[in-house]
Amino acid sequence: MAAISERMPRVRSEAGNPALANIWSWMTTVDHKRIGILYLFSAMLFFLLGGTEAFLMRLQLMRPDNTLISQTLFNQLFTMHGVTMIFLAVMPLSIGFINYMVPLMIGARDVAFPRLNALSFWLFLARGLMLNSSWLLGQAPNAGWYNYAPINTGGVFNPGIGIDFYVLGLQIAGIGTLLGGVNFLVTILNMRAPGMSLMRAPMFVWTALITSILIVFAFPPFTINLVLLMMDRLYHTGFFSATRGGNVLLWQQLFWIFGHPEVYILILPAFGIISEVIPTFSRKVLFGYSSMVFATVVIAFLAFMVWSHHMFTVGFGAVVNSVFAATSMAIAVPTGVKIFNWIATMWGGRLRFTTAMLYAVGFLFTFVIGGISGVMLAVPPADYQYNDSYFLVAHIHYVLVGGALFALFAAAYYWVPKITGRLLSEKIGKWNFWLVMIGFNAAFFPMHFLGLYGMPRRVATYPPGLGLASLNLLSTVGVFVLTIGVLLFLYNLQYSRRHGAPAGSDPWDARTLEWSIPSPPPDYNFTKVPLVRGRDPLWVEKRIGDGTVPAAEMEEAHHGDGHHPQGAIHMPSPSALPLVITGGLLLAAYSALYKSDLTAILGILVAFYGVFRWMYDGDPGFHVVPKEGAR
Amino acid sequence: MTRRIRSKALACVGMLAAVALGACARHPQSVFRPAGPVARMELGLMATSLWIMIGVFVVVAGALLYVIARFRERKGQEGIPPQVEGSHILEVLWTGIPIILVALLTVLTVRTTFALAKPPASSQHPLQITVVGHQWWWEFKYPQYGIVTADTMHIPVNRKIELSLQSADVLHSFWIPALGGKEDTVPGQTNLLWLEATRTGTFPGQCAEFCGTSHSLMRMYAVSQSPTAFSTWVHGMQHPNSAPKTKLAKQGMQIFATNCALCHSIGGTPFTKGTLGPNLTGLGNRRVIVGGALQNNTQDIIYWVHDAQHIMPDTIMPNFSTLLTPSQLQAVAAYLEGLKRG
Known part of the structure; x- marks a missing residue:
């Protein structure tokens, strides 16, 4: 950095208006905890949008030959439901918890690149807003979340601008996600507190690490795919056109080379959450820690070996199908190891059925069902019948709702007290859990049978003669119950903000470093960098020490230069540059959509301006002196 | 033979579950009533994999239920339970057994996959x-x-x-x-x-x-x-009876020639160039039209020609509501209904 100066944080404070100053401080924050909250909050809003879309679809499918929703609208609904839930809800909810918790769990004061972290968030938000603005600008994407060619290339097969939002929105976000992956990879590898070897890192940290690696390898093929599609749509190239030298299946190959690892990007953090919640509420160490780590690595490796199992019916023939069947089924082995290890962790423990634990145990039941149907889908001859039917819809929801989302609910009940300083109501929590559990199973279990009775996915309606009516009605009723359950959760969040019992630093008698500091944690997380003396550092201190995590004997020497008081903590400055870059890219994307070259160039220039300012902007940071006695 | 019994058993389980869930209607598009060897082989493999997986589920869910019931925290429990870090025997066991099950299923799968891909002699x-x-x-x-x-x-x-x-x-x-x-x-x-x-x-x-x-x-x-x-x-x-028999149908044929023949062909007529839309040879003998969305009667044929975009949005078939008068539509319908197989 060329120009390191001694300037103090340069970001304007709106002295006159505290509300504006507050908003501005959130917009320019580089604090991983605030960014985590921003992720969680925005992802939850998108989750409600995706849920509304699902609700409308279930209303339409409630009875045969229903005309409540047109096919044109229905196609947009299922596309946006999938895109929203995967890219705008479940993934960012995981990333939100990773953002907030991973630095705390490894005893770090922030992530490796705090400002980059903010950029990742703003790019994610830009993607979400851009995708959803399509509802207001004429047409939402309408070719399914995996957006197969050639229907995604538009033209006479599928006219309209809807898919441009998909192409451009997801490209912007891809940059942010990739940066986030790199950021957490570096953070976890480089910034663990003294004593925390990788094999002492909490499982959630491990899954965050492996997820980051998956992101780094899986997103580039998707980006390539999106660029090719953008060329096809904007400049009428023929990458995905069978009549012009392209190949229709190229999209599917590249999409699933990304798309299958993406499934594990969604589910591995959930595995990590379950691996934190179950030991805490069983009062036992995680059973088979090393094999859990190994299983996670093996799953991530295999995730790249199975993509073609999404394409058993495209005509690759018996050899390809057999190979991909074998690799796909192999994933059941490390996944099974995890399930058995979780059960063994509970075995002989003292189980406390808090809402977090209920969700974790509920996860075990529902995820096993999703895993089972997963193995069944990996059998090509059987898949010829299951594929693209409601059986598959049931499977994906057992994995993503019964799996990922249940784990995220567990994470919310477990970690929100750390974030807000107040416990969520357990009473509302139990209602919330049971309604979600019952509603979920009523909504999605019948779909297995709907698929076997011949109902294809993505149909806006079905004729009465196929005998699909009663199960569809049951499914819709299930969604009503599920909706009430989810709304109760929101109510619980709101209620507990005011009326929740104070959490204290360690409400669950927990095990990891985030519970050794106050709730909510101070800006700088740790007054003194902690010393880790074993796996589950806090638990270790409770057993062999005095229950407090000792400070590492580590002088922050390079700051003891006389300018700053002893014990002062060096913090990164807030920055508006991530917003500038995001704004520039967003302008360029909308310009490409509306074929406005001038503003597109302007947008790219703005983004580059942000990047250059960033490159030559030596952030001096600022210093905070913790209050005496604060831990 | 056992496989056939199994697939029937599976079908019964499915039916029972469906009945239990309140579905009693017939399911003509179901995979449970195969009408040929391919569907039967596929159902057999579905059943085999389901039985293996039910076995897995019973073990896992059973263990889980036992753990939940047995190790639930009770009032007055003090101290912490023994901390067990792992067990090599158990871990080898629950890695090894799934490997065997998966290998077994893989062998069955590969065999059927190749069998289904084999062209008939x-x-x-x-x-x-x-x-x-x-x-x-x-x-x-x-x-x-x-x-x-x-x-x-x-x-x-x-x-x-x-x-x-x-x-x-x-x-x-x-x-x-x-x-x-x-x-x-x-x-x-x-x-x-x-x-x-x-x-x-x-x-x-x-x-x-x-x-x-x-x-x-x-x-x-x-x-x-x-x-x-x-x-x-x-x-x-091959030898359709496509000649119009009534005056109305003859009139319909004229209208068809100028409005429909660009896209639709009919065997036994001069209309052989149209390939964009379905071939209408023997239409009068068909049970349904438009893939079953409509019945094969005068009213539905007129409805379709008049309002195709309403019935099937974005279809290449245009609405003839502004191009043909009601009486012309009647004539076209009469012509189409008269197209019989020989």
Whole structure:
């Protein structure tokens, strides 16, 4: 950095208006905890949008030959439901918890690149807003979340601008996600507190690490795919056109080379959450820690070996199908190891059925069902019948709702007290859990049978003669119950903000470093960098020490230069540059959509301006002196 | 033999569960009532994998329920439970047993996958049908007989069928569950699929791969017939009775020539150039039109010609509501209804 100066944080404070100053401080924050909250909050809003879309679809499918929703609208609904839930809800909810918790769990004061972290968030938000603005600008994407060619290339097969939002929105976000992956990879590898070897890192940290690696390898093929599609749509190239030298299946190959690892990007953090919640509420160490780590690595490796199992019916023939069947089924082995290890962790423990634990145990039941149907889908001859039917819809929801989302609910009940300083109501929590559990199973279990009775996915309606009516009605009723359950959760969040019992630093008698500091944690997380003396550092201190995590004997020497008081903590400055870059890219994307070259160039220039300012902007940071006695 | 029993058992389990869930209606598009060897083999493998997986679920859920009941925290419990870090024996066990199960399933899977991909011997004289997926209708061509039709695929019972799957536009997926699993129609390539019906009957199916606005309406039927009935059908399609018989129908033919013949062909007439829309040979004998979305009667034919975009949004078929007067529509319907097989 060329120009390191001694300037103090340069970001304007709106002295006159505290509300504006507050908003501005959130917009320019580089604090991983605030960014985590921003992720969680925005992802939850998108989750409600995706849920509304699902609700409308279930209303339409409630009875045969229903005309409540047109096919044109229905196609947009299922596309946006999938895109929203995967890219705008479940993934960012995981990333939100990773953002907030991973630095705390490894005893770090922030992530490796705090400002980059903010950029990742703003790019994610830009993607979400851009995708959803399509509802207001004429047409939402309408070719399914995996957006197969050639229907995604538009033209006479599928006219309209809807898919441009998909192409451009997801490209912007891809940059942010990739940066986030790199950021957490570096953070976890480089910034663990003294004593925390990788094999002492909490499982959630491990899954965050492996997820980051998956992101780094899986997103580039998707980006390539999106660029090719953008060329096809904007400049009428023929990458995905069978009549012009392209190949229709190229999209599917590249999409699933990304798309299958993406499934594990969604589910591995959930595995990590379950691996934190179950030991805490069983009062036992995680059973088979090393094999859990190994299983996670093996799953991530295999995730790249199975993509073609999404394409058993495209005509690759018996050899390809057999190979991909074998690799796909192999994933059941490390996944099974995890399930058995979780059960063994509970075995002989003292189980406390808090809402977090209920969700974790509920996860075990529902995820096993999703895993089972997963193995069944990996059998090509059987898949010829299951594929693209409601059986598959049931499977994906057992994995993503019964799996990922249940784990995220567990994470919310477990970690929100750390974030807000107040416990969520357990009473509302139990209602919330049971309604979600019952509603979920009523909504999605019948779909297995709907698929076997011949109902294809993505149909806006079905004729009465196929005998699909009663199960569809049951499914819709299930969604009503599920909706009430989810709304109760929101109510619980709101209620507990005011009326929740104070959490204290360690409400669950927990095990990891985030519970050794106050709730909510101070800006700088740790007054003194902690010393880790074993796996589950806090638990270790409770057993062999005095229950407090000792400070590492580590002088922050390079700051003891006389300018700053002893014990002062060096913090990164807030920055508006991530917003500038995001704004520039967003302008360029909308310009490409509306074929406005001038503003597109302007947008790219703005983004580059942000990047250059960033490159030559030596952030001096600022210093905070913790209050005496604060831990 | 055991596999057949198993598949029946599976079907029973499925039916029972469905009845328990309140579904008593018949399921003509179900995979549980295979009408041929392909669907039967697939159902057999579905059943085998389901039984293995039910075994897994019982073990896991049983262990979980036991743990929940046995190790729930009780009042007055003090201290912490013994901390167990792991157990090599157990971990080897629950890695090893799944590997064995998965290996077993893989062997069965690979065997069936290759069996299904094996073309029938030419001595079996498979009936060749070229299936073309269009937005949003199915076209069936019988190159051995020079027949082209739509929506309903006629096949003789107990004869191997070789389907060449093609697409005229985007991805579709050919799926008639009673005959067998699906195979995609991919633009720029031809996929082969071998099926056979071993009982007669009408089996519904539909496109399984999302293919645009009116994907939901891309339905079809397979009609499995005795060899004699099939021969009669073939002969009737080869020598159709397409001449208009009434004055109204003759008038309809004139209107058809100027408005419809660009896209639709009819055997036994000068209208042979149209390939964008379904071939209408013998339309008057068909059970349904528009893939079953409409019945084959005067009212529905008029409705379709008048308002196709309303019934099937974005179809290439335009609305003739402004182009043809009501009486002209009546004439066209009369002509179309008079198109009979020979």
